[in-house]
Amino acid sequence: MSCPCEVLVDDCPERTAREVLQIAATEALRIERKFSRYREDNIVHQINTAEGRTVDLDDETSRLIDFAANLTAASEGAFDLTSGILRKAWRFDGGDQVPDESTIRELMTRAGWNRVEWDRPRLTLEPGMQIDFGGIGKEYAVDRAVRLLAAAQPGLGVLVNLGGDLAIGGVRVANRPWTVGIESTRRPDEAIQTVPVRAGGLATSGDSRRFVLRDGRRFSHVLDARTGWPVANAPHSITVLGRTCTEAGTLTTLALLKGSDAQPFLTATGSRFWLQ
Amino acid sequence: MNGKDLARALAAATCTLLGATEEAKAAEEPTWNLDTALLMYKESDSRVQDVSAAILASRNFADDRILGLTLTADTLTGASASGATALDRPQTFTSPSGRATYTTPAGRVPLDDTFKDTRFAVSGSWTQPLARLYTVSAGLGFSSEYDYRHFGANAQLARDFNKRNTTTSLSVAWSKDDVDPVGGAPLPLSQMLDVGSNANKSGSRSKNGLDAVFGVSQVLDRNTVVRLNYSYSRANGYLNDPYKLLSVVDAATGDTVARTPGPTGGPDGVYLFESRPDSRTKQSIYGELKRNLGGVVLSGSYRYLWDDWGITSHTLEARLRWPLGGGYLEPVVRWYTQSEADFYRISLVRGQPLPAYASADFRLGRFDATTLGLKYGHELSDGREWTVRLENYQQNGSTPSSALTGRQAQRDTFADLHAIILQFGYRFGL
Numbered sequence: 001m002s003c004p005c006e007v008l009v010d011d012c013p014e015r016t017a018r019e020v021l022q023i024a025a026t027e028a029l030r031i032e033r034k035f036s037r038y039r040e041d042n043i044v045h046q047i048n049t050a051e052g053r054t055v056d057l058d059d060e061t062s063r064l065i066d067f068a069a070n071l072t073a074a075s076e077g078a079f080d081l082t083s084g085i086l087r088k089a090w091r092f093d094g095g096d097q098v099p100d101e102s103t104i105r106e107l108m109t110r111a112g113w114n115r116v117e118w119d120r121p122r123l124t125l126e127p128g129m130q131i132d133f134g135g136i137g138k139e140y141a142v143d144r145a146v147r148l149l150a151a152a153q154p155g156l157g158v159l160v161n162l163g164g165d166l167a168i169g170g171v172r173v174a175n176r177p178w179t180v181g182i183e184s185t186r187r188p189d190e191a192i193q194t195v196p197v198r199a200g201g202l203a204t205s206g207d208s209r210r211f212v213l214r215d216g217r218r219f220s221h222v223l224d225a226r227t228g229w230p231v232a233n234a235p236h237s238i239t240v241l242g243r244t245c246t247e248a249g250t251l252t253t254l255a256l257l258k259g260s261d262a263q264p265f266l267t268a269t270g271s272r273f274w275l276q
Numbered sequence: 277m278n279g280k281d282l283a284r285a286l287a288a289a290t291c292t293l294l295g296a297t298e299e300a301k302a303a304e305e306p307t308w309n310l311d312t313a314l315l316m317y318k319e320s321d322s323r324v325q326d327v328s329a330a331i332l333a334s335r336n337f338a339d340d341r342i343l344g345l346t347l348t349a350d351t352l353t354g355a356s357a358s359g360a361t362a363l364d365r366p367q368t369f370t371s372p373s374g375r376a377t378y379t380t381p382a383g384r385v386p387l388d389d390t391f392k393d394t395r396f397a398v399s400g401s402w403t404q405p406l407a408r409l410y411t412v413s414a415g416l417g418f419s420s421e422y423d424y425r426h427f428g429a430n431a432q433l434a435r436d437f438n439k440r441n442t443t444t445s446l447s448v449a450w451s452k453d454d455v456d457p458v459g460g461a462p463l464p465l466s467q468m469l470d471v472g473s474n475a476n477k478s479g480s481r482s483k484n485g486l487d488a489v490f491g492v493s494q495v496l497d498r499n500t501v502v503r504l505n506y507s508y509s510r511a512n513g514y515l516n517d518p519y520k521l522l523s524v525v526d527a528a529t530g531d532t533v534a535r536t537p538g539p540t541g542g543p544d545g546v547y548l549f550e551s552r553p554d555s556r557t558k559q560s561i562y563g564e565l566k567r568n569l570g571g572v573v574l575s576g577s578y579r580y581l582w583d584d585w586g587i588t589s590h591t592l593e594a595r596l597r598w599p600l601g602g603g604y605l606e607p608v609v610r611w612y613t614q615s616e617a618d619f620y621r622i623s624l625v626r627g628q629p630l631p632a633y634a635s636a637d638f639r640l641g642r643f644d645a646t647t648l649g650l651k652y653g654h655e656l657s658d659g660r661e662w663t664v665r666l667e668n669y670q671q672n673g674s675t676p677s678s679a680l681t682g683r684q685a686q687r688d689t690f691a692d693l694h695a696i697i698l699q700f701g702y703r704f705g706l
Contacts, residue, residue, distance in 0.1 A: 063293050070289040074282050143294050175659035179340070193338045198659070247290045254282065268279025 003138075003163025007145075010157030010172040023152055024145040024160055031141040035064070035133040037084070044133065052127040054117075062121045064133060064140065071250060072113045072225075078257040079250075080225030082111045082125070084132030090230065092221040104228040111225060139203055139249030142167045146201075146245075167201035167245040185237045185276045192276065201245030205252035206237040206276075222256040233260040235275040242271055308706040309334050309659070313699055315350075320694040323387065324354040341404040344415070348397040355389035359520040359636035360547055361623050362386065362687045363532055368544045372519050374459045374474045377541045385688055388519055395421035399428075409436045425454045428485075441495040449487040456480035457518035464516060464551030465630055470542030476549075483513030499568040509558040520550040522636045523623040530682025533626050548624060550635040558583040573597040586618035587640065603654035608667075610647040616640060622679055622689050638690060643673040649697075663701040670694050 007024045009017045037044050047055050057065065068081045086107050089099035110128040117124040125131070133140075145160045146169035157172035168178055177198045181191030185206075206220060219230035234256045242248030251271055255262040266273040311332040318325045328350030335343045360367065360380075367386055368379045380386040401415030410433065417428040432447035455461065460477030469476060486509070493503040523532040524546040532545035560581035567574050579591040593610045617640040619633035649667035656662070673690030680689060 063295075067289050067293040070285065074285045074289075140293070147294060171659075175655070175661075177336075194340060195338050196336050196340070243287065244290050244294060246293060247286055250286055250290075251283070254286075265279045269283035270280065271283065 005162045006160075008159040008161070008178070010170070012153075012156055016153060016156070020149055020153060020156070020158060023148050024158075027145045027148050028141045028162060031137060031144060034060075035137045037130070037132050037134065044131065047123060047125065048130040050125060052124070054122050054124040057121045057123055059121070064136070065118060065123060066120065067246075068133075068136065069113065069118060071254075075254055075257065077113070077226045078224050079135070079254060080111065080113050081131040081133070081135075082113060082116065082129050083223050083225035083228075084134065085111050085128075085130050086223045086225075086228050089228075090221075090223065092219075092230075108228045111228070113225075135253050136246060136249060138162050139165050139201070139245040142201065142245040165201075165203040165245050165249055168197060168199050171198070182239050182274050193274065195241070197241065200241055200243050201248045202239060202241050203245055203249035203252050204237060204239040205249070205256055206235060220256055222253065224257055231257055231259040234258070235262050237274075237276040238262060238266070239274040240266065240271050241273070307335060309336070309703070310706060311701065311703045313701040315697065315699040317695060317697050319354065322354060323693070324352060324356050324695075326350055326352050339405065340411075342402070344401040344403070346397070346399045346417075348395075348419075350395050352393045352395070355387035357638055358386050358388040359522055359550060359638075360386040360545075361523045361525065361532065361636075361684060361689060363545075364683075364687075367532065368537070368542075369521075369547065370468055370471055370542050372458045374469070374477065375471060377471060377537075377543075383687070385690075393421045393423070395419060395424075397426075401430075406433075409440075410434065411436075423456050423458055425456075427452050443493045445489075445491045447487075447489045447491075449485075451485040451487075452482065453485070453513075454480055454482045455514055455518065461514065461516075461518050462549035465548050465634065468521065468543045468547040468549065470538040471540040473538075473540075473542075481514030481516075481518075483511055483515060485509065485511045501566045503562075503564040503566075505560075505562040507558075507560045507562070509560075510555065512555045515552045515554060515556055516550055517635075517637055518549070520635060520637045521547045522550060522621060522634055523547055524626050525623045525681055525684070527625045527627055528682055530623075530680065530684040532623075546626075548634075550637065551633050552619070552635055553585065553633055556583055556585055571599050585640070587614055587616065589614035600652075601654075602656075603652060603661075606651040606653070608647070608649040608651070610645075610649075612645040612647075614643060616642040622675055622684060623681065625681055638673060638693075641673050641675070641690060643671050643690070645669060645671040645693075659703070659705055661701075661703045663699075663703075665697070665699040665701070667697040668695075669697065 005028060007021050009020050033039065034042050035044055036042065037048065039045060043057065043061050071079045086104070089103045089107055091097055110126070115126045115129065142160050142162050142165055146158065146167045149156070149158050150169045153170070155170050157170045159166055159168050159178050164183065166180070172178065175198065177196035179194050180197050180202055181194045183204070184190045184192045217232045219232050220234040221230060222234065223230050238252045238255050240248040240251040240255070242251060251266065251269060255266050258265045263275060313330045315328045328348060330346065330348040333345045337343065358369070360369070362383060362385050365382050366379050368377050369386065370377055378389065397417065397419035399415060399417030401413055403411060403413035406412045412433050414431045415429070417426070419426045428449060428451035430447060430449035432445055434443055434445035436443050460474055460479055461481045463476045466476035487507065489505055489507045491503065491505040493501060495501050525532055535543060535546050537544055558581060560579055562577065562579045564575060564577035575595045577593045582588045589612065591610065591612045593608065595606060595608045598605045617635065619631060619635055620640045621634045621636055623636065624630070624634060647667055647669045649665060651663060651665040653661055653663040671693040673692060675689050677685060
């Protein structure tokens with residue numbers, strides 16, 4: 001995970017703080033090792049190089065696949081674990097390079113959850129297809145770390161922050177809230193707003209530097225798995241406060257996929273959110 | 277699928293993924309935090325009794341902006357010492373309204389039991405950060421009771437220094453109070469008259485107050501915080517208590533000079549209404565040290581106050597917060613002592629020239645007071661907390677024998693006071 005990670009711990013002895021940090025770091029690194037698509041020694045690599053063969057998944061991976069399949073259904077196909085392959089055609093460097101239609105069409109034949117056979121715990125991808133947990137892995141690691149900490153140090157107030165996606169566990173002394181800043185997209189390291197939060201998770205999606213400009217339209221780096229095209233006119237950045245970091249992160253992704261309709265969509269979900 | 281259904285499906289999927297067993301908690305800070313309290317204050321010998329209910333509501337907005345609202349209602353009943361001295365015979369007084377009389381039994385400190393009031397108070401404040409290290413807050417308050425109205429405005433500016441380990445603050449408050457005494461405000465040092473005669477009383481009065489507090493708080497180490505305050509307070513205008521009296525006594529016996537009431541009835545002794553200066557300047561310094569000793573928080577404070585009426589006072593307080601089960605136990609000891617005001621008199625002596633100012637209000641006399649209290653707080657989930665507090669207040673006055681005349685030395689010349697305070701509190705979020 002190439003991002004700054006931190007664990008904030010409420011008032012406690014140093015020994016406890018070190019233990020908390022150790023638990024959180026171990027879990028985050030374990031999840032990264034297991035689900036990173038850049039490694040060759042993990043289950044994701046096994047799936048992505050199966051070339052049509054069936055892979056038997058362990059329980060944790062099965063749960064992540066179930067979760068993603070649910071999301072695909074809920075978003076009517078816009079969210080898709082197999083859409084990562086489309087990145088081969090798109091370069092989100094702020095320029096105006098758009099791949100030609102035939103390249104996208106060709107890649108689309110290797111994307112789409114409807115081409116996948118999922119009979120838990122047996123997963124079969126068509127040859128050439130790949131999955132990518134990039135959209136949910138980090139948020140999942142945050143929530144997992146918080147849960148492990150709740151088991152190891154019941155009640156202790158902690159905040160696990162993996163590159164801006166964070167979740168809160170336990171209760172702080174005197175039930176004080178954590179003050180979380182929503183980072184400005186225009187002025188990094190500056191908060192557009194600070195919010196007192198006592199529980200739940202916060203996640204941010206979108207990146208002001210990763211986009212394509214075409215015919216005056218600004219395409220974000222989130223690709224709609226149904227068209228193979230990025231979503232136009234989405235907010236630069238979406239931050240959502242949810243019950244868990246995974247829930248918040250998923251909502252930001254789904255909202256980005258709604259493009260200019262992100263705001264009404266988030267309002268309807270009843271979550272608190274910030275758009276930039 | 278619409279946003280609402282999707283959110284529901286997502287919540288369920290997340291629970292399955294994370295193996296969540298507990299019911300997901302509300303993610304956000306509650307919109308409103310409410311602190312409610314019911315307080316009962318009861319003085320022994322059926323003197324003053326006060327029941328008050330208060331609601332403190334605060335709402336946190338983004339960026340540490342806080343709106344605070346307070347609503348208080350209290351009912352005061354009972355009797356308080358009028359300032360007249362005890363005698364070996366019953367004493368009759370005209371009630372403040374001037375329409376009736378009341379009688380105090382022999383040997384007892386005279387109490388005015390016509391005292392009954394209901395007070396309502398509201399106040400609001402707004403706090404927000406200003407620039408990076410400043411916090412500014414401003415508030416307004418209003419209270420009303422039968423014979424008294426108060427209006428106040430205040431502002432505070434705080435600045436953090438030294439990686440926020442040092443905070444300095446300056447607050448200024450202004451107030452205007454209108455007193456509309458029952459029966460009118462008596463002319464200072466005028467004599468209590470018969471029923472039906474209000475010649476020495478007229479209308480209402482007012483006073484203004486200005487208060488300023490400069491404070492510094494400093495984090496000394498991870499477990500220790502120290503706070504120092506300097507306060508300046510000035511009041512101008514009508515500072516008398518319109519219901520307080522002084523007995524005029526015989527220089528030899530110390531007994532109140534007798535008076536024959538008129539046909540409508542009235543006082544059977546000579547009593548004058550008190551007279552206080554029309555300005556008062558108080559200053560005080562306050563120091564507090566708070567230290568966390570492995571979960572047990574010990575705090576000690578001291579206040580020294582002096583004013584231009586000649587009163588100086590010392591307050592020492594020690595408090596311990598002891599974690600206990602799902603809550604905490606907090607014993608407190610407070611000791612207070614004050615010297616009397618320059619114009620404090622037990623009584624006035626017939627034949628001696630009248631001083632410009634004189635008051636027999638026991639609150640301006642010399643006394644010590646000890647408070648012993650215990651509070652238990654129980655923390656529930658979601659930041660809810662209930663508390664119960666019980667305090668015992670004992671005030672003992674002393675009058676130097678040189679200030680006593682004749683037989684006063686054998687009588688109870690100072691209205692000692694004992695009170696019990698019981699408070700229930702409940703804090704919750706909405």
